[in-house]
Amino acid sequence: MKRVNFKIILVVGLAFFAAGAVFMKSTNNERTLRVAFPVKLKAAAYEPTNINLDHEYIFLENVFSPLVEISKDGSIESGVAEKMDWTGDELKLTIRKTLKTASGKQITPDDVVFSLKRLLVLSGNTHGNFKDIVCPGVNLKTVEDDCPGIRKDHHSVYLNAKGRKSFLMPMLGAIDFAVIPRSSVDPKTLKIVDFSETSGPYWLEKENESGEATLKLNPYHYFASKDIAETIVLVPTDTTKPESSLKDLEEGRVDHLTTVDASKADKIIRFAQKHPDFESHVTMKIRSLFIVFTERGRKELSSDERRYIGDKMKTVFSSIYAEIPGFEQRAEFFPSLGEGGLTQAQREKLESMRELKKAEPKKHFKIGIIKRTGYEEWANPIAAALPQADCYKETNVPDFKKYDKPDDVPHAWIASTDTGFMEDISLISYSLNAGLLGLSKEQRSKWLADYMATDDKGSRINKLKELHYQALAEPAIVPLIASPYAALARKPWKIELSDLYANNQLWRITLR
Structure with a gap:
């Protein structure tokens, strides 16, 4: 029998152990x-004023910072602005003198004003209605144009909230309102071209x-x-x-x-x-899975047909997720115990509507499915339960897309998004802009302007509950499953x- 040299094995083993220890130590020192x-996207694909999907938000919130930060418990903390002070309707934001880009360039009030005006010029943010607060009736065409509600001095930026103080700071915590160094943006197109210079x-x-x-x-x-x-x-x-x-x-x-x-x-x-x-x-169970009927769907499918489709979808998704811990059926879009949840009277009215007539669709209709993996996990049981449904894999929220032909627009789409327990103007604005709450595009801006003009929180919450109820009653949206992230x-x-x-x-x- 060949003799094994245990000394060599021991020495080699110790060498590998030492190398491994050095590697682990190096990795920890580098803190990688x-x-x-x-997704596989280049940084150039990300734009704070046009956030449609969750991965976009997560990339952007790690390379840019907003004027204020939202803490883990939902309270407002200092961000790019180290101090926030109200004088009447005007918010004074004192900009940190110590905040710089990685190359050492200071983030200044000029960068902040540039970023806010850039947002207004591009006018595409999905998490707020900033224009109606600071520049009502003014359409900025360039970042050099004047906005009466935005001004600055050497150390601070001043925003006039026009009486809507309760919304402004929470809105500024969304990454749509990221502070973008002016030097990182193309001056003509306003496109971010340098992601190495960030806030x-x-x-x-x-x-x-x-x-x-x-x-x-x-x-x-x-x-x-x-x-x-x-x-x-x-x-x-x-x-x-x-x-x-x-x-x-x-x-x-x-x-x-x-x-x-x-x-x-x-x-x-x-x-x-x-x-x-x-x-x-x-x-917490803030992830809501739902089917939403687009404007086309609400026009071409009757309420009886939409109720029929909604019931079938509830059955399908209840079956898919029946054995999965933490997943449960949901009857409301906003959490029932949250500020946007329905009143008891609204729940009872909604429950009584379950007896209303339902009609099986006579024609085929399109359903877009927004799902990164396992598309067939949803598409196959939907096809079995609803033979009239022509499912396809959708890549974005339909209201955030441009289609070549009207017939390309789906009648409905299925996806999930986060919903909050507290009044969150960013999430409310996003839900409206994405078409989740049933209003037409023209009606959404009017509703949001009225909502934000309502100073009394109790009255605002009642308006939100009523909008929520109407969207469920039409139905414009049918909640399916609630789960955590x-x-x-x-x-x-x-x-x-x-x-x-x-x-x-x-x-x-x-x-x-």
């Missing part, structure tokens, strides 16, 4: 966090053709610390294969799955339970995200 990301905790160092992007910590940012990642690597996952990101995590290719990962929340939770080297984060991180990374929001601020992933 590899993040599974659900956020991270900046783009490099990206490649495979979709991988490397972000670096901005040492001049107010969130910069030795406890957060110095380097973020966004690693695109294969969204054609369900749970591919979990496999990437298990096999060591990534360290963190975000709240918008394609993996189901229950799979993420079970993974953490089976793998003690990982920890999970689970929000979930995230995973490899230890020693610790997740300190909010359980009230779906946001995934990477500076809230910290080393223990």
